[in-house]
Amino acid sequence: MKEIDALNLPEDVRYAEDHEWLRPSEDAARIGISDYAQDQLGDIVYVELPAVGRRLTKGEEFGTVESVKAVSSLYMPVGGEVTAVNEQLAEAPELVNTDPYGQGWMIEVKVTDVAEVAALMDRAAYLKALGG
Amino acid sequence: MNSDPRTTVLYPRHRDAGANMGDFGGYRMPLWYPAGMRREHRAVIMGAGLFDTSHMAVVTVVGLGAHALLQRTFSKDLDRAGAGGGPLADGRCAYGAFLNPRGHVIDDAIVCRRGPEDFFVVVNAGMGPTVAGHLVAVADAAGPLVSDFSDQVAKLDLQGPASARILGRLLEAPERAFQGLGYFAFKGHFDPRHPDAEVVLLDDGTPLLLSRTGYTGEFGFELFVAPDRAPGLWDRLLTAGAEYGLIPCGLAARDSLRAGAVLPLSHQDIGDWLFIHHPWFFALPLAADGRTFTKDFIGAAALLEGAAGAPHTLAFVGRDPRKVGTGPDTRVLDERGRSIGVVLTCATDTAIGWVEGRIVSLASPGRPEGFDPKGLSCGFVRVRKPLPAGTPLVLEDGRRRIEVVVTADIRPDRTARRPMTQMWG
Known part of the structure; x- marks a missing residue:
């Protein structure tokens, strides 16, 4: 298990309590799971993602991530319409472990309400939530 | 605990x-x-x-009456567990289970024979006191010395x-x-x-x-x-x-x-139900007729009397790595969608995959070039009727359903039984 100070927690994303991250952008925001989440889950063997075009509200399940331990739900950090999913994860789910903020991204969404993005945690707040 | x-x-x-x-x-x-x-x-x-x-526990059973005590309590017949159906020899081990009088599993174990009245018994984590206590309760007052050796x-x-x-x-x-x-x-x-x-x-x-x-x-x-x-x-x-x-x-x-090697986890795949109709039939002292036992032991009568109505534990393999949960909230559905049992174990063997209708392992001699499987879910279900290998089933855990088939074996080309001479030198 990674020590808290060994976690990769970039500054350019915002974090949700359920350990998803969101990288804000003009067109579409990318969403994935944090380094802490992938470390806790262990080797990821399967990722299930929603269909492009689905509209989901904040807190709604958008997919599942399957690890050695269990099948875990993925929750929307904000509401929005799914505009893209990472097709690479079907063949290489381990990208979520090896590059959680890069090639291991999961979905892109068109955010419904930007206020929900502002309400997410920054790096310092997330680190504090993790007990660091 | x-x-x-x-x-x-x-x-x-x-x-x-x-x-x-x-x-x-x-x-x-x-x-x-x-x-x-x-x-x-x-x-x-x-x-x-x-x-x-x-974390595993070791119980020693030593002294006059040790063999008789294990014959009375252990599901394997130590007088027939050796080479060619003879007695288990010194320096040899046998796999079986300790049952209660209802025929349910207290724990599974490997019994190792050091001498005619000198055994050590390897049981599961935390089970040393339970198994030792059971053996002491069954033994005569002048019986063998039973010791929980786990901490040593x-x-x-x-x-x-x-x-x-x-x-x-x-x-x-x-x-x-x-x-x-x-x-x-x-x-x-x-x-x-x-x-x-x-x-x-x-x-x-x-x-x-x-x-x-x-x-x-x-x-x-x-x-x-x-x-x-x-x-x-x-x-x-x-x-x-x-x-x-x-x-x-x-x-x-x-x-x-x-799981891929079709081995049970005690208290999950075997447990508080009749220890019969499962892939580990070799742990029972079955006679040549396949229906009676070669010795009497605690739990034997309950197994034989209850066999007709007892559930069947079967190995299964899935189509891909996806798993379902396990336990009482799961369901096993037959081809007509009827609920016939529960999932006991569901794990992903990450070294195997389907190739042209066959399960192939990373260690299989005939594996395709560059074979890099994602793994297959596999494990055990407990259902109320016997089903032949190849029977399709659906496993459900409330979140997801996966399609699996009943199978006689899971990961092919395993090496456990290879002769020493092949693996050394």
Whole structure:
């Protein structure tokens, strides 16, 4: 298990309590799971993602991530319409472990309400939530 | 279990290695190391893996009446568990279970015979007091001495086809130690004061009890050693094994390897129900007719009387790595969608995949070039009727449904039974 100070927690994303991250952008925001989440889950063997075009509200399940331990739900950090999913994860789910903020991204969404993005945690707040 | 989990003597090694820890059988144990379960699982198939299994318990049964006590309590017939159906020989082990009078499982065990009235019995984590207590309760007042030896021994499992070559580098006399050490044979002793302690020694003089057993389906050893010698042995094995791909492995890989090898987890795949109609029929003293037993033992009458109405435990394999949960909230559906049972184990064997209707492993001789499987879910279901291999089933856990088939075997080309001569030298 990674020590808290060994976690990769970039500054350019915002974090949700359920350990998803969101990288804000003009067109579409990318969403994935944090380094802490992938470390806790262990080797990821399967990722299930929603269909492009689905509209989901904040807190709604958008997919599942399957690890050695269990099948875990993925929750929307904000509401929005799914505009893209990472097709690479079907063949290489381990990208979520090896590059959680890069090639291991999961979905892109068109955010419904930007206020929900502002309400997410920054790096310092997330680190504090993790007990660091 | 008690409130605070216990730790094994190797706990500092796991912590320093950065293992993700979890609680199992009352112990704080490594689930996986930074390499991850997938690499750990594959290391055991292709090279070797090292497991801390010091959480397991050992009960000794020694003295006049020891054999009779085990014949009365253990499901395997020790008088017919040896080569050619003869008695279990000295230096040999047998797998079976201890049952209560209702025919339910108290725990499964490997009984190892040191002499006609001298046995040691390896049971599951935290089960030492329960099994020892059961044996004492059954024994006559003047019976054999039954002792829970668990805290006086540590156990390391070295598993995988390179195990003999790795261990051979640390043994004082590997040729002698490996000579005649067939599947389910053992030699030596971990207590320096025991006369057998001279039989298997490391080159630094550490005595070992060396056993050709394990819980992965792959070739390898269980190494019983005095607790104060365990950390040194752990370190030396990892150093000696590095060039063979040896890495430390956690309980997650242990679970996926044993599921793929069709081995049960006690209190999950066998437990508080009749110990009959399951893939481990060899643990029962079945007579040639397949319906009666060659000896009487505690639980036997209940098994025979209840057999007709008892549930059936079957191995299954899925189409891809996707799993479902396990336990009473799961459902097993037959072809007509009728609920016929529950899921007991569902793990992903990450070394196997389907190739043209056949399960192929990373170790299969005929595997396609560049074969890099994502793994297949597999495990056990308990259903109310017998079903032949190939029967399709749907498993449901409230979140997802997966399609699986009943199977006689899961991971092909396993190495556990390979002759020593093939794996050494």
